Amino acid sequence: MALTHLIAGNWKMNGVGASLDEARAIAEGAAALTRIDMLICPPATLIARMAALCAGTRLAIGGQDCHAAQSGAFTGDISAAMLVDAGASHVIVGHSERRTLHAETSAQVRAKAEAALGQGLVAIICIGETLAEREAGETLAVVTGQLRASLPAGAGGSTVVIAYEPVWAIGTGKTPTSADVAEVHAALRAELVSLLGAGNAGLIRLLYGGSVKPSNAAEMMALPNVNGALVGGASLKAADFLAIAAAV
Ligand code: PGA
16 A cells, blocks of 8 residues: 655754744645645754644644653653644654664663653654664664664554664765665565554555755655655755655
8 A cells, every 4th residue: 555655854953933934935835745744843942833833734743852751850851742732743753863862772762652652643763774784784683673672552554653764874965775775664664564464564654864855855755665754954945855845
């Protein structure tokens, strides 16, 4: 069954109030792109304003991380309930920048995803190998292991999205070959089938992320088992993000 592609933007720690103009332009452009779903995950400080701006449009708004707990003494953290309260419908968990810079483990990522599902958010679970792991021939073992260990109870097509993001491709301009992406996505689909059964596994969208740009989006998005993109740098400019979305 053909899944609707999701084109998701991760603004990371970029964007202030002036950036709402880009969000408005993306939301306006999304109106014509009815074949796909679109999402922007701005910094937490912009979620409520962007959600208000995009209410009633085809552009959904998400968080970039959430805590596993519902509330408590966790200075600087944000809960899934807070994201919902601000107007988010999705949240990214386990981005490689969180796994690397904040030492998050797959067990923590799973707990965060379960907290997200508990609040009705769609969890976008990121996995991906480092360059050393790819060069050692460990890519498939690494990503399927991360998938198994990060997948929350209750995972299904309406609750989770998986984003395969090779760490060495993020923000570098380098991308794997189409054959490499197709190989990883086939392995991820097979792993989901063994974990969840074919019916459920077939409904979960598998995104590719890492240096997606207008010039490579069409090729990547046409690959089997690639059901969308998680876009960093190129999601900051409405024209680039819309060009990626239009390439699906
Ligand atoms: P990039 O980032 O598109 O800038 O490579 C992707 C990501 O980190 O999600």
